[in-house]
Structure formats: structure tokens, C-alpha cells
Amino acid sequence: METLIILIKIVCTLTWFLLLTLYLTWAERKESAVVQDRIGANRASILGLRIIGLFQPFADAIKMVFKEDFTPPFSKKFLHNLAPFVSFFFVAITIAAVPFGDVLRIGGREIKLQIMDVNVGLLYILAMLSLGIYGIIISGWSSGSRYTLIGSLRGAAQLISYEVALGLSLIGVIMVFPSLRLSEIVNFQGQLLFGFLPKWGIFLQPFTFIIFLFAALAETKRVPFDLPEGESEIIGFFAEYSGLKWGLFMMTDFMEIIIVSCLLTTLFFGGWQVPWMAADGFHFPWGGEWLLPHGIVVFFQVLAFNLKVIFFCWLQILIRWTYPRFRYDQLMDMGWKLLIPLSLVNIVGTGIIMSI
């Protein structure tokens, strides 16, 4: 029975993850269109039914599946085929540690809405995100082209430098929160600050939030930081890929957006916490109460988590369509000379405030 529950959880979570990824590609096209006063992809139709282009991701997927899967003759075949799967796998399993909601009670059984409640959940996600670098390095090197090699070296350098800022900025959060277990972090954020403000990470560590946002944006390798891909000068680590293998890299990109959104939500915006909602309903700080049955409370929690994640996906797409790309030296300067010192200052400041 336990195994069955875990299997169901895995299937549901992966379905959620992949569907959100698919529709993020659609959302990216639509949102960029709305920002630029256009309409965006709206032609994909089934039997003349368009629904503002909601079938577009499936049309894209079908196109990608039927494209020629070309392996360049000068590439290292095995590694060339392996690289997209490495990239995809390490991002796809990070979702296992993300809490979608509190416990769900059905028939006397308590089900945690989280696949794997490990006590190092935060470190697990960071570690798996870092392992994604291997996909980049392998793909760039095994393609046997010097342009992909340049792309992968840029990517590795960028990810490693921003990994430091990412980790250091999270130390401030870890100091404030009682545990590395993500479910405990979220539970902790259910308390109230000064009696009315939810004790979310953003109110406890606003400075960390900004540093983490920048570092996480660099981790996703999208436009302000898209030097590894370099779409305009075609020095991308996946320049030699085509068809579904290229599609896997593309999906990895979008999955990283979702994972970063999940992390931002979980660490800084209270995960599945709805403001002033406890396990039995709302308790407003001005004295009102609105009690709700258990099922509806869990539904509200999952809904709140989803809305927060979607908001951050929206924000990241907006950032991607707003800013031009950094020059390479500016990128390195920002990582090593701005974000890392700031996060160190943040750690010291947090320590001082906590000891007072």
C-alpha cells in the first residue's frame, strides 16, 4: 500500500511537472507577444477548434518527434546521445523534494503531499541542479564542434560561479529557518510575525531574496544570462542537436524555471501556506474565524502553491523578455564581485541580528 501511494504520488507529480513545462512554452510565446503588443501563437487547431492556441505545445512536440534525429559524423556517438538525458534527468528528479501541500488525511491514513521528505531536501535540490552542469559539458564536448565547446565552457564557468552565490545566499535563509527539511521550512513559515504578518522568508530575509533571484536566474541560463546558449551568435552547447534531443534540452530549460519558481515559493513565499490559514481554517489576526473542512483546506494549500509557482514562472518570463544580455565580463563581475560579497555581508548581518 505504501509503495502504491508513492507510485501514485510520483505519477501525479511528474504529470504536473511535464504538463506545466509544456504549457510554459506556450505561455512564454503568449506572454512575450502580449508584452510586445502582438497576439502570439494562436493557429494550432484540432478540427477547427483553436482556443487561443492551447494545442500549440502538442503541435510543437509532434513536430519535434518527427524531425530527423541527426548525429554529426564527427561527434562521439554515445556521449552525444547521453547528454540530453543527463540534463533532463537531473532536473526532473529535483521535483521529488518539493512539498505541494500539507498532509492529506484519507481513511485514517496520512499522506504527505511530497514524494520524498528527506531531511536535506534543500541541499538535495541544489545538488541535483548542479549536476545538470554535466549535461552541458558532455553535450558541448561530445559534439566535436569548437562552437559547442565554447558554449559549454561558458556554461560551466557561469553555472559554477553562480552556484557559489546561490549557496551563500541560502545560508542566510538556513540560519533563520530551523531545518533543511523543506516541509519543516514551510511549516515554520505558517507562524505570524508581529501578530499579523505571515512569517515568510521574504519578510525575514528580503535581501537574500534579491541575491537568490539573480543567482537562480543565472542558473536557468535564460536571456539576461544566456551566454551558454548565445542564440544570436550560435555558440550554444546544443548547437549540434536536432529533433527530440534538442527538445529535451529545451524542456530542461523550462523545467529549471519551474524548479526555481518552486524554490522561490518554498523558501521565500511560504510554500503552500495561505496567509492566516491553519489546519482547520482561517484565523484572521483581527479576530475573525472561518473554519473549513479538511479537504477544502488541502485544496486551498495546493492551489496557493500552484498560484505562487505560476506567478514566479510569469515573472521569470517577463524578465527574459525585458533585459538584454550581459557581456561576459559583466556576468563574471556580477557573480564574483557583487553577489558573493553581498551574500557574505548578508550572512554576517543575519548573524548579528539573530544574536541580539
Place this chain on the structure above:
Amino acid sequence: MLKALEYFFELIRGIVITSRHFFVNMFFHILKLVGIKTKRKGAITTQYPEERKEIASRHRSLHRLTKREDGKPRCVACMLCMTVCPSECIYIEAAEDADPEIQKYPSTFVIDIARCCFCGFCVEACPEDAIRMDTAELEFGSRYREELVYDLDRLLR
């Protein structure tokens, strides 16, 4: 450090501009979805095959040869259009007409649309107002080059 702070505020200004575009456009999109008619649209896009912009009266579209009252081509095969054509896409063979007023008429008049650059010189050169570019037809693309060679039958209307 101060410079970095300045850049940070500029970053925020940039994202305020794009998000303003997003929300204003979304507002008008939603109004349209609900069914409220507004003067302003959410996007400046013209949905081409369904919506078409009005073609200006001087727009140069597909050529046509004008007719006389009895249905014969107004063209007198003076070869002016053939001479002036910069892409040399017009080919005319003249023949003698029974009417002494007209004297010549084109037995073949071929325009290779694939070569035509739509400069409109032929229309300006024509002394008889026999060739015009006012059909307002813009979609005559084809998969085969032979289909793009328009002869007298297809031009005369």
C-alpha cells in the same frame, strides 16, 4: 557600489515598462473576450487571412490588360512596356489588325510574374492605358514556375 544601485533601479524601471505593456494589453484582451467593444485593441496584429487591411488605391498589385468595348485588348503592341521593363519579364508578339484605326494587336502577351519586380513602369509607359496594376490581387504564389507565366487569357479582364 552606488553605480550598481543605480543600475538596479534602472532594472526595476525596465520591468515596470514591460509589465505595464503586459497588463494594459491583457486588460483589453480580456475585455474583448468578455465581449465589450473598445476602440483600442490589445494587440496591433492584423490576423491576415481573415482580416485584411484596405489596399491603397495606388497600390501596385497583379497586372491586367484592359479591353475595348468589343472585348479585344486595348493594347496596340507598341512594345513600350517591353522596352521599359527593368526585369525584362514582358514578351509581346504583334500581329496586324483588320481595323485601320488600330493597325496592330498583340497575338501573344506574356508576363513572367516570377521575374516581375512590380515597379509599375509598364503602367506608366503605356500610351493606351492598356495595362494596369489595379486588380488588388496579392496572393498568386505558386509551386511551379510555369504557372507564374501569365498569358493573354489570364491577363485580359
